[in-house]
Amino acid sequence: MTIIKNLLGGSLLVLGLLAQPLPAAEQRQPIHFADLTWESGSLITELLRLLVEKGYGYRTETLPGSTVSLEAALARDDVQVIGEEWAGRSPAWIKAEGEGKVFALGDTVKHATEGWWVPEYVIKGDPERGIPALAPDLRSVADLPRYKAVFSDPESPEKGRFLNSPTGWTSEIVNSQKLKAYGLTDSFVNFRTGSGAALDAEISSSIRRGKPVLFYYWSPTPLLGRYKLVQLEEPPFDAEAWKTLADARNPNPRGTRSMPARLTIGVSAPFRAEYPELVAFFEKVDLPIALLNSNLADMSEKRLPPRQVAERFLREQPAIWQAWVPADVAARVSGGL
Amino acid sequence: MFPQALHYSIADAVNRFVDWLVLYYGDAFREVSDHLLQLVAGIEGLLRLCPWWLLLALVGGLAWHASRSWRRAAVLVGLLFLIGVVGLWDKLLQTCSLVLVATLLSVLIGVPIGILLARKPLARRLLMPLLDVMQTLPSFVYLIPVLMLFGLGKVPAIFATLVYALPPLIRLTELGIRQVDVSVTEAAACLGANRWQSLRHVQLPLALPTIMAGLNQTVMMALSMVVVASMIGARGLGEDVLTGIQTLNVGLGVEAGLAIVALAVVIDRVTQGYGDPAQRDGRIR
Numbered sequence: 001m002t003i004i005k006n007l008l009g010g011s012l013l014v015l016g017l018l019a020q021p022l023p024a025a026e027q028r029q030p031i032h033f034a035d036l037t038w039e040s041g042s043l044i045t046e047l048l049r050l051l052v053e054k055g056y057g058y059r060t061e062t063l064p065g066s067t068v069s070l071e072a073a074l075a076r077d078d079v080q081v082i083g084e085e086w087a088g089r090s091p092a093w094i095k096a097e098g099e100g101k102v103f104a105l106g107d108t109v110k111h112a113t114e115g116w117w118v119p120e121y122v123i124k125g126d127p128e129r130g131i132p133a134l135a136p137d138l139r140s141v142a143d144l145p146r147y148k149a150v151f152s153d154p155e156s157p158e159k160g161r162f163l164n165s166p167t168g169w170t171s172e173i174v175n176s177q178k179l180k181a182y183g184l185t186d187s188f189v190n191f192r193t194g195s196g197a198a199l200d201a202e203i204s205s206s207i208r209r210g211k212p213v214l215f216y217y218w219s220p221t222p223l224l225g226r227y228k229l230v231q232l233e234e235p236p237f238d239a240e241a242w243k244t245l246a247d248a249r250n251p252n253p254r255g256t257r258s259m260p261a262r263l264t265i266g267v268s269a270p271f272r273a274e275y276p277e278l279v280a281f282f283e284k285v286d287l288p289i290a291l292l293n294s295n296l297a298d299m300s301e302k303r304l305p306p307r308q309v310a311e312r313f314l315r316e317q318p319a320i321w322q323a324w325v326p327a328d329v330a331a332r333v334s335g336g337l
Numbered sequence: 338m339f340p341q342a343l344h345y346s347i348a349d350a351v352n353r354f355v356d357w358l359v360l361y362y363g364d365a366f367r368e369v370s371d372h373l374l375q376l377v378a379g380i381e382g383l384l385r386l387c388p389w390w391l392l393l394a395l396v397g398g399l400a401w402h403a404s405r406s407w408r409r410a411a412v413l414v415g416l417l418f419l420i421g422v423v424g425l426w427d428k429l430l431q432t433c434s435l436v437l438v439a440t441l442l443s444v445l446i447g448v449p450i451g452i453l454l455a456r457k458p459l460a461r462r463l464l465m466p467l468l469d470v471m472q473t474l475p476s477f478v479y480l481i482p483v484l485m486l487f488g489l490g491k492v493p494a495i496f497a498t499l500v501y502a503l504p505p506l507i508r509l510t511e512l513g514i515r516q517v518d519v520s521v522t523e524a525a526a527c528l529g530a531n532r533w534q535s536l537r538h539v540q541l542p543l544a545l546p547t548i549m550a551g552l553n554q555t556v557m558m559a560l561s562m563v564v565v566a567s568m569i570g571a572r573g574l575g576e577d578v579l580t581g582i583q584t585l586n587v588g589l590g591v592e593a594g595l596a597i598v599a600l601a602v603v604i605d606r607v608t609q610g611y612g613d614p615a616q617r618d619g620r621i622r
Contacts, residue, residue: 066583068585154490167567167576168581169583191490194489194567194569194579201481201489202484202488202489205359205363208360208363
């Protein structure tokens, strides 16, 4: 009994001591950036943080979280900046933007895209690695039913496997509707991958082993900079057809390419009011996608920390980022590197 | 700060090892994976073949047999019926077959290892830290390499479930066997029982309540891995929880979450019923 009493008493004492109020912070609060876990997100976040810290002299910090919880945190101003926001995609974002709690700034990466991809060796073969061309005439999504055996699904071998995006992403709905629109529901399994890590692991493992794989993917990403991939052709973009794809309940969707993505920097309303100079800078950010992809591929292949890649980018590509900020800020950044 | 001179990272070596494993043994692992997959698909097909009312009747019968209480059986059947009402019957079957295969494998692996640990102190000293690792290592750390080797879907999910859910069964089997009174085993030996007979007819029956408590814990932990399983492409109730979380659809998440809880309650009551002999004989209701 005494042991239990000691245990309870001890726990209570420790908790009591720890729960003392912290001395109030006198300084200005640091700017909280969302700690995005995917590669382009983390690289862009580190680029922005470096420029804000070295150029404008503000302290910054990051807070981790899932995309949806970070968007919710931005609306409450718990996080002030989300470095890569696919504006207008998630319902949580649209709601918060409608209420004026969050703002999407700039157009950070132009020509960002999403679609269905296969490795190049599936179409052309790879004599060096001894891989035959398994689907030589595969050009567009309409050719897929002919090649369902190539992408055979081990769980139901009579169908092909299409790796959809992780459960719960907006693109998962679009891809499921596209499968219907292209008449592929009978020949392909709509395989939801559950998480981005699982999707990446399956793709990299297949490519490393030289096996055919059909998957949804998007750019900017290291995967597109790293491997030779071919995007399957889809009908040209049509806004009306896109609406039928984005609506999960529409029974008769029509096929079209995905809506061109607009990548922005998401900021909270109080941040926008407090830091007008940073807002002006964020609106000018413009990263060329090919350069970004190659940096991402390098970062992922050599497993470099994003901050190191960001510093290198600032050193090597001054022409690009110096156009975003005033000359005095650019000089301070260059001096600080 | 920790001195820079003492920094040493094993990350690169581990990365190279995994790359090498995938490149040279990836296809062999996939074959093993396909065999296991057929087993799961077979059980799932069997469950799907049964009409829903037959499955409910079977669960009701099992619950009654375990506890001899009609009221309890009715409540448990009612819970499963409610899962069907909210439209999650198909996902329930998928989750069930996953948990079932994981549990069967756990018993096949866990009970013999538990017996071994109870008899060999050296094995116990060596394996106990490993069990700690299995229970605490964040699952995605070993899941991603497993995923690259075995492919997406149910097989890595079963693997992850095994790693996480096996330790309690091993620990409690070991505890149960060790707690059997020495005088009882000595008496059995005096009466001419050999080691196998003593284990089979004396130690295991006496340790059964503890082993069943371990099995119960294993099933509960297997169910708690359902959401992680859905993060690596295994379908089932976890998928709806994940969708609910990722799209802020709290209602959907709660529905699927409660369905997992209901399934857990059903399995818990049934296995506990079998683990508690007093309850089974009808002395306690």
